[in-house]
Amino acid sequence: MGGIDKLTEQIVKRFRDSGFDVDAKEISKRLNLLIYEFKVPESEAVRTVTNYLMKELDIDREQLAAESPLVRIADVTTPGKWVSLKAKVIQLWDATSPNISQVGLIGDETGIIKFVTWAKAEKEEVKEGKSYLFKNVVTDSFGGRMQVNVNRNSQIVEIEEDVQLPPRELEVVGALIAIQQNSGLIRRCKLCNRTMTKDICPLHGKTEGYDDLRIKGIIDDGKNFYEVILNEDNIRELTGIGLKEARKIAEEKLERSAVLAELKNRLLGRYFRVAGMRGERYLIVREVEFLKQDIRQIAGELL
Numbered sequence: 001m002g003g004i005d006k007l008t009e010q011i012v013k014r015f016r017d018s019g020f021d022v023d024a025k026e027i028s029k030r031l032n033l034l035i036y037e038f039k040v041p042e043s044e045a046v047r048t049v050t051n052y053l054m055k056e057l058d059i060d061r062e063q064l065a066a067e068s069p070l071v072r073i074a075d076v077t078t079p080g081k082w083v084s085l086k087a088k089v090i091q092l093w094d095a096t097s098p099n100i101s102q103v104g105l106i107g108d109e110t111g112i113i114k115f116v117t118w119a120k121a122e123k124e125e126v127k128e129g130k131s132y133l134f135k136n137v138v139t140d141s142f143g144g145r146m147q148v149n150v151n152r153n154s155q156i157v158e159i160e161e162d163v164q165l166p167p168r169e170l171e172v173v174g175a176l177i178a179i180q181q182n183s184g185l186i187r188r189c190k191l192c193n194r195t196m197t198k199d200i201c202p203l204h205g206k207t208e209g210y211d212d213l214r215i216k217g218i219i220d221d222g223k224n225f226y227e228v229i230l231n232e233d234n235i236r237e238l239t240g241i242g243l244k245e246a247r248k249i250a251e252e253k254l255e256r257s258a259v260l261a262e263l264k265n266r267l268l269g270r271y272f273r274v275a276g277m278r279g280e281r282y283l284i285v286r287e288v289e290f291l292k293q294d295i296r297q298i299a300g301e302l303l
């Protein structure tokens with residue numbers, strides 16, 4: 001009978017996860033009948049009972065959470081599969097469309113993958129650095145790369161476990177050859193942290209924002225280009241310009257873009273040692289420093 005209990009629990013859970021209450025006793029009775037009386041194989045019995053319940057509740061398969069196996073990110077290789085993942089949020093990007101509520105990178109020990117949460121899914125937002133169970137997400141392929149999509153049948157549950165990331169530590173020594181326009185003293189939406197353009201959030205429209213400092217740039221090590229994002233801490237460490245100083249520059253010059261000009265002036269073309277993790281799109285910077293000392297050392301050795 002243990003088998004019946006397990007199967008019953010599995011069915012109850014699937015319906016409960018989809019927001020429907022079902023009668024465990026009734027399910028157990030039907031499974032018993034099918035399996036022991038009619039000698040129907042277990043999987044077939046589960047399917048039959050599930051179909052019966054869907055008919056009773058007048059719901060279609062779309063409304064029922066898919067049964068998705070817990071997989072590792074490295075195993076996500078084909079689009080169109082329902083899976084569950086335990087992963088840590090590595091980085092959140094700016095959503096490029098109002099249809100997207102969140103987009104970024106998640107990772108586990110085996111890999112890193114892009115995730116997209118559709119606005120329609122109406123999920124609570126995840127936070128960088130936290131680990132979650134991404135339940136019933138759909139694998140997809142976009143621009144030749146795999147990603148997972150969070151839709152309204154998915155669930156995101158924060159977990160205690162601190163999911164470890166793959167050892168993709170990387171050290172790059174190279175020149176900062178470009179800084180993108182949407183860098184410097186930027187404004188973020190108070191509701192969703194997205195970058196705003198002229199006080200307009202791509203998702204929330206005209207709303208309250210707050211200042212932030214960041215640089216999106218390209219480092220060239222002579223072999224590869226690396227897209228890097230420097231946050232306020234990185235920028236302050238390198239230039240002494242933090243948020244406070246940046247605001248001051250903007251006030252003095254009566255223009256926020258003066259901050260970007262100043263940062264370009266100080267950083268563009270300089271050589272850096274950057275340590276971080278290779279994400280799918282960006283090098284996620286943990287440490288960054290000027291290469292000045294090394295050059296002095298080299299120069300010293302030469303002299």
Ligand SMILES: [Zn+2]
Nearest residue numbers: 189192201204
């Ligand atoms: Zn917003």
